[in-house]
Amino acid sequence: MSVVKCLKASATLALGLVAVALCMQLWRAYVLAPWTRDGRVSAQVIRIAPEVSGQVEHLAVADNQWVSKGDLLYRIDQRDYLLAQRQRAAELAEAQSVFEQRNEQFKRRTRLGDAIAREEIDNAARALNVAKARLDAAQGQLARARLDLERTTLRSPVDGYVTQLRLQPGDYAAHGDTNLFVVDGHSFWVTGYFEETKLSNIREGAPAAIKLMGFSPLLKGHVASIGRGIADGNELRNDSGLPQVNPTFSWIRLAQRVPVRIELDNVPAGVELAAGMTASVEIVDAQSPSHWRFTHWLQGFM
DSSP states (O other): OHHHHHHHHHHHHHHHHHHHHHHHHHHIIIIISOEEEEEEEEOOEEEEOOSSOEEEEEEOOOTTOEEOTTOEEEEEOOHHHHHHHHHHHHHHHHHHHHHHHHHHHHHHHHHHGGGSOHHHHHHHHHHHHHHHHHHHHHHHHHHHHHHHHHTTEEEOSSSEEEESOOOOTTOEEOTTOOOEEEEETTOOEEEEEEEGGGGGGOOTTOEEEEEETTOSSEEEEEEEEEOOOOOOGGGOBOTTSOBOOOSOOOSSOOOOEEEEEEEEEEOOTTOOOOTTOEEEEEEOOTTSOGGGOHHHHHHHHO
């Protein structure tokens, strides 16, 4: 009977030790390991705004369309700018003619030398300088007119996707007003919002595993940088310029979340990235067995 009791006690003790070890591993994987389910896919969004004003004459893209760098986005009515260019070209021709005339006069006055008054030579030199200044101004105005004409054609500055397109032919495009957006297709990254208690285990360059909510394959990346600041509600100022300090303070202090930028190293085939997607991010510890990794569990469940 005593032998049976000893076996039962040993089995109970062994199961207890296994349970403690399992709890410790779960605690380490769930609480201590640097991971977060609060991740977002981000991308650079290029805001397209015309540098000249006019009516949209031709729209060459559709919403969510892929465009390559240099592809035509839309064109503004060029008629006013063509007329301006012709006018500036005529003014330049006139200024060129006047300059040549003043130059010939100055040369003739100079060749006469002492046969004419010195004042006439000086007047001819001043007239030549004025004609040269007007010629330079006309050249600059023509160059500006040509530049404005070129700016009526807007092209994509990057490879990417046209997004939130609300522009239509016939709309008026105002100088400096954004009317089209392009998501840079080569700029995707993931921002993981990690609790400040886990930042001590995060290093720049450390490998990261990313699990998107809508796709099963894991994405690979690395820590590019750690955010150096988040907003502080106590820094808000009232009309008098004084800080609005919150009078309450919770007994349990919640850890703040700090953004960590994750650059993507590999995007599996079939995974379509879109800015704003939800992701779970884990900083991979090479010494940790893969079956204890949080992203490994998520990959098995989804």
